[in-house]
Structure formats: C-alpha cells, structure tokens
Amino acid sequence: MRLDGQKMNIKNFDAIIVGGGLSGLRAGLELSKKWKVALVSKVVPVRSHSGAAQGGINAALGNHPEGIDDSPKRHAFDTIKGSDYLADQDAVMFMCEEAPKIVVEFESMGAPFSRFEDGKIAQRPFGGAGFPRTCYAADRTGHVLLHTLYEQCMRQGVSFFDEFFLIDLIIVNNKVSGIITLELATGKLVILRARTVILATGGFGRIYSASTNAVICTGDGVGAAFRAGVPMQDCEFVQFHPTCLYGSDILMSEGARGEGGILVNNKNERFMLTIAPEARELAPRDIVARAITTEINEGRGFEDAYVHLDLTHLGAERIKERLPGIRDIAIDFAGVDSIEAPIPVHAGHHYSMGGIGTKFDGDFCETSLDGLWAIGENACVSVHGANRLGGNSLLETAVFGRAVGRKLLERGLPDSIQQTEIEKAEKEILNQINKLFQKWELNSGKKPVEIREKMGETLNDNVFVFREEKKLEKAVSELKELQIEFENMVITNISTPENRRYNYGLLRALELRNMIDIAEVTAFASRWRKESRGAHFRTDYPSRNDEDFLLHSMVLRNEDGELGMQTKPVKLGIFEPKPREY
Numbered sequence: 001m002r003l004d005g006q007k008m009n010i011k012n013f014d015a016i017i018v019g020g021g022l023s024g025l026r027a028g029l030e031l032s033k034k035w036k037v038a039l040v041s042k043v044v045p046v047r048s049h050s051g052a053a054q055g056g057i058n059a060a061l062g063n064h065p066e067g068i069d070d071s072p073k074r075h076a077f078d079t080i081k082g083s084d085y086l087a088d089q090d091a092v093m094f095m096c097e098e099a100p101k102i103v104v105e106f107e108s109m110g111a112p113f114s115r116f117e118d119g120k121i122a123q124r125p126f127g128g129a130g131f132p133r134t135c136y137a138a139d140r141t142g143h144v145l146l147h148t149l150y151e152q153c154m155r156q157g158v159s160f161f162d163e164f165f166l167i168d169l170i171i172v173n174n175k176v177s178g179i180i181t182l183e184l185a186t187g188k189l190v191i192l193r194a195r196t197v198i199l200a201t202g203g204f205g206r207i208y209s210a211s212t213n214a215v216i217c218t219g220d221g222v223g224a225a226f227r228a229g230v231p232m233q234d235c236e237f238v239q240f241h242p243t244c245l246y247g248s249d250i251l252m253s254e255g256a257r258g259e260g261g262i263l264v265n266n267k268n269e270r271f272m273l274t275i276a277p278e279a280r281e282l283a284p285r286d287i288v289a290r291a292i293t294t295e296i297n298e299g300r301g302f303e304d305a306y307v308h309l310d311l312t313h314l315g316a317e318r319i320k321e322r323l324p325g326i327r328d329i330a331i332d333f334a335g336v337d338s339i340e341a342p343i344p345v346h347a348g349h350h351y352s353m354g355g356i357g358t359k360f361d362g363d364f365c366e367t368s369l370d371g372l373w374a375i376g377e378n379a380c381v382s383v384h385g386a387n388r389l390g391g392n393s394l395l396e397t398a399v400f401g402r403a404v405g406r407k408l409l410e411r412g413l414p415d416s417i418q419q420t421e422i423e424k425a426e427k428e429i430l431n432q433i434n435k436l437f438q439k440w441e442l443n444s445g446k447k448p449v450e451i452r453e454k455m456g457e458t459l460n461d462n463v464f465v466f467r468e469e470k471k472l473e474k475a476v477s478e479l480k481e482l483q484i485e486f487e488n489m490v491i492t493n494i495s496t497p498e499n500r501r502y503n504y505g506l507l508r509a510l511e512l513r514n515m516i517d518i519a520e521v522t523a524f525a526s527r528w529r530k531e532s533r534g535a536h537f538r539t540d541y542p543s544r545n546d547e548d549f550l551l552h553s554m555v556l557r558n559e560d561g562e563l564g565m566q567t568k569p570v571k572l573g574i575f576e577p578k579p580r581e582y
C-alpha cells in the first residue's frame with residue numbers, strides 16, 4: 001500500500017496496547033509472556049500521567065495498627081458506598097480481592113513502598129475508607145510503580161512504539177483488525193495490525209479549562225472507540241478534587257488530609273466537622289468538594305476563591321518524611337511552606353469516572369466491538385460508579401491490566417480476518433485521514449487552540465461541582481456550535497510527512513477531535529441525569545433517585561449525527577443501595 005508516494009509501513013502483532021501508563025504496562029507485561037505485543041504511547045511511557053499519582057494504592061493488607069480488622073469485603077463496601085451505589089458490584093469485589101495480591105506483586109518486583117517500623121508496607125487513611133488501607137511511597141506512589149512496571153516490560157521484551165499517536169481503530173465487520181498511528185518523529189502514518197487492541201490511554205481531564213491532569217490527558221482512546229461505535233459510559237460523573245492548589249490547580253494529595261491535614265474557612269472554622277461529623281476531612285471527595293465550594297460561594301472563603309488546608313500542626317519532621325512533594329509544590333507554585341503556613345486550595349477537575357463503555361454480558365473490560373478492550377482511566381468498568389475513592393484508581397489500572405492479559409491468554413488468539421478485507425479497511429481509513437488533513441489545510445475557520453479554550457470554559461462554567469438545567473442546556477448548545485467550528489477548523493503545513501514531523505499543531509488538532517466529542521457527551525449525559533448522585537450534583541434535583549436513575553448512561557452518536565442515550569443496568573447483588581452517611 002502507498003501513501004504520499006511512499007510504501008506504507010505495516011507491522012503485525014498478536015495484540016496492540018495503546019497506552020504506556022500503569023494499566024497498559026501491566027497488561028503488556030502479562031500478555032507478552034506468550035504473545036507478540038506492541039505497546040504504543042504518544043509519550044515515552046515513564047512520562048505517562050500515572051507518574052503524577054501521589055497518595056497511594058488501596059489494599060486491605062491490615063498492616064496499620066488501626067486496620068487489622070480490614071478485609072477485601074470491607075474495602076468493597078467502602079468503594080460501593082463511595083460510588084453512591086452506581087459501581088458494578090462484581091467488578092468491585094474482584095478488584096478488592098485482587099488488591100492485596102497486586103500490591104505484594106509490586107513489592108516483589110522491587111517497588112520501594114514506604115514502611116512501618118516493623119518492616120511491613122505502610123498504610124495511611126484516605127477519604128471514604130473505613131480503615132487506613134492506602135499503601136504509599138511517600139507522596140510519589142505513581143512514579144515508583146510506573147518505573148517498576150516499565151523495567152519489568154523492558155526485561156520481558158515488550159515492543160515499544162514510543163511517540164506514536166493513535167489516530168483511529170481499523171475495523172472489519174465489527175471486528176478490530178488494528179490501528180492507524182502517526183509516528184511523531186517522521187510524520188508518517190503507520191499501521192499496526194492485531195486482532196486484539198487494548199485501549200489504555202488514560203483520562204480526559206483536559207476537556208476542562210483547569211484540571212489536575214497533564215496536558216496529554218485528552219481521551220484519545222475514548223474518542224477513537226466512540227467514532228467506531230462504542231458508547232461512552234457514565235461521562236456525567238466527573239470528579240472534582242477538593243484540594244487543588246489555588247492559582248495553578250496542581251493536586252494537593254488526599255494523603256495530606258490522610259496524614260491529619262484539616263480544612264479551615266475565613267472564620268477559622270473547621271467546617272467538615274458539621275458536614276461529615278465522623279469522617280470529617282476524610283469524607284469522600286464529592287462531599288468535601290461540595291463543602292469547600294459552598295464555603296467559598298457563601299462568602300466564607302479567602303479572597304472569595306479558596307479555603308485553607310492546614311498541615312502546620314503535623315510538624316516539620318512528618319511533613320518532610322510523608323509529604324515532601326506536596327511541600328515542594330506549595331513552595332514553588334504558591335510561595336507557601338506548609339510547615340509554617342496553610343495552603344490555599346479549592347475544588348477542581350481531577351478524574352473521569354466515565355469512559356469507554358463496557359459490555360454488560362462480557363468479561364471485565366470487554367467492549368461491544370469484537371477484539372477491543374478498555375482498561376485504566378479511559379475505561380468505565382465500572383468500579384468507581386458515581387464517585388471514585390482516592391487510592392482506587394492506581395489499583396484499578398494494575399488489577400484490570402493483569403486480569404485482561406490473563407483472560408486473553410486463556411481465550412487464545414481470536415479468529416483471523418481475511419487479508420483482502422483487512423487491506424480494504426486500511427485503504428479506506430488512510431483515504432479518510434488524508435482527506436481530513438487536506439480539509440483542515442483548506443479550511444478558513446478557527447485554530448484548534450481557540451476552540452479548545454472555549455470548550456474548556458464552557459465545561460468549567462456550566463458543568464462543574466453544582467449543576468442545573470439552564471446551565472447544562474447552555475453547555476449542550478455551545479458544544480454543538482463548537483462541533484461546527486471544529487468542522488471548519490484550520491491547520492497549516494500538514495500535507496507531507498516532512499512538515500508533520502513533531503508538528504504539535506497537528507497533534508493538538510487530533511486531540512481536539514477526541515476531546516470535543518467527550519465534552520459534548522459529558523454535557524449531554526449531565527443534562528439527562530435528573531438526580532444527584534456522587535459527583536453529579538443537580539441543584540434542581542438534589543436527591544438520589546434510584547427508581548429512575550440507578551442505571552449506567554451509554555451515549556452513542558446516531559446515524560443523523562445527533563447524540564442518543566441508552567442505558568445499562570447496574571450490577572448489584574452484594575450490598576443493598578442505602579442513603580450515604582459519613
């Protein structure tokens with residue numbers, strides 16, 4: 001096959017994993033025991049966003065003196081209650097039972113966890129958890145786990161495709177046959193073939209104008225799956241982290257409250273004592289984020305913009321040992337030394353509970369497209385439901401990365417597809433992408449950055465901590481208009497591989513192609529869900545409504561180009577839905 005007058009670069013594998021974060025690496029490590037695996041990442045894997053995770057990973061190890069009665073079932077209960085009963089209970093139970101094994105596996109691979117005096121892995125309290133069960137490596141847990149897994153994948157000979165950008169999936173009769181990528185260093189389109197593709201492309205926080213997420217978190221896997229007809233599930237559930245650093249939105253880990261940090265308003269009141277008398281600052285994130293936002297909205301914040309996260313009473317020694325990264329960030333970005341003064345914080349976008357829809361009757365992480373699987377933050381498995389507990393996401397990535405790898409090896413290689421059909425589908429997609437690039441060059445509309453900024457502001461202003469019909473309606477219609485502007489968007493200098501080399505203008509446009517769909521679905525699903533549950537709080541429907549909305553939302557684009565809503569039952573059966581009290 002030829003493109004731009006050059007022979008197409010095509011490579012064959014048993015499986016392709018898109019994403020070099022914790023979930024992708026863990027799946028790669030498992031699958032490469034028997035299969036030929038390609039691991040594709042738009043950045044060098046150790047720069048994946050998993051490396052930013054600070055606080056820790058949950059597992060009922062019972063190492064903490066106050067945690068000896070902890071168990072996987074108690075972990076599952078906390079997770080399901082925290083999810084406001086929207087999580088699929090079989091998936092949660094599986095994750096919590098695997099948790100101690102996955103942490104011990106990390107330890108045996110050499111992950112340098114912080115330890116108690118007796119040598120056991122240290123654990124700290126985290127929000128919404130009945131026991132101190134979050135294992136950590138100071139406040140750099142994601143960094144050490146990412147490096148540990150990367151080393152193991154290198155040792156095992158996983159084939160890495162660093163700085164290759166997934167553009168689209170290639171599909172033959174509802175079966176995945178591979179992916180088409182842009183090789184950033186050469187500007188060439190490269191096809192990778194495999195009958196199994198695992199999407200592990202991380203979150204999509206950058207659809208909001210301010211987020212704790214890195215700029216690479218643009219939901220590329222979610223966008224590609226959606227274009228291929230896989231629904232987006234539960235995208236209305238957006239986690240706003242209670243403690244983002246005022247001014248830069250960098251995360252101040254929940255570990256800071258886990259170590260004893262308190263939240264104080266401008267009247268020097270510890271307001272969480274009234275909101276959640278038992279859990280206090282360690283209530284689930286949705287509750288603390290709403291409490292902080294209410295303090296600010298009702299005039300009890302500082303400069304009408306933030307409250308204080310006070311660590312000063314912890315003492316210099318503990319802060320330096322347990323929260324060194326938090327201290328450095330607050331000094332560098334806010335000029336505040338947390339040993340001496342409180343840190344200014346407010347709620348900000350942090351995590352996406354929703355993502356690529358998974359099949360009701362399939363294995364965990366399996367999608368409706370034959371051969372396509374989704375793991376990690378880009379997937380909606382769903383173990384977090386309407387609100388994720390801190391420390392459960394790192395856990396999800398490794399547990400389901402390993403589980404999908406094991407499941408695929410157990411199932412064996414899927415049936416092959418006829419070569420002629422694969423080539424036909426590849427030619428079609430190459431044509432489409434070529435036409436897209438030509439159209440973008442010929443257009444005379446706005447630049448990607450202008451559309452992206454407007455998209456982020458629309459979500460920040462209208463689909464935030466507190467939501468209501470009018471604002472959601474506004475977001476839906478503004479995002480529809482932005483879709484039209486996106487169609488007319490202009491990018492120059494992308495017609496040849498030479499001028500596509502490390503062309504970040506093109507990259508931002510390809511990312512926007514994914515983000516704009518996710519943003520539209522987020523607003524659409526938020527308007528549809530006329531109840532308050534977990535992180536989705538509607539001031540016009542302030543109660544949870546199990547009768548009408550104990551359902552997963554599944555959004556698809558209809559043939560007429562409009563968004564349509566389907567639903568999927570929540571898997572219950574272990575814990576009866578009850579009102580949440582903390």
Ligand SMILES: Cc1cc2nc3c(=O)[nH]c(=O)nc-3n(C[C@H](O)[C@H](O)[C@H](O)COP(=O)(O)OP(=O)(O)OC[C@H]3O[C@@H](n4cnc5c(N)ncnc54)[C@H](O)[C@@H]3O)c2cc1C
Nearest residue numbers: 020021023042050053055056166202220376377391393394
């Ligand atoms: C600041 C911060 C702190 C956090 N702290 C914690 C914590 O303490 N505990 C916890 O449990 N959770 C935490 N989380 C959440 C957790 O870190 C993430 O949910 C998790 O690490 C995501 O892992 P992942 O493997 O799904 O994706 P990521 O680690 O985000 O990796 C995504 C991968 O996909 C690749 N990719 C993306 N798009 C493309 C494309 N188009 N083509 C090719 N490759 C692509 C990227 O290059 C990257 O390798 C935190 C999150 C943030 C933002």
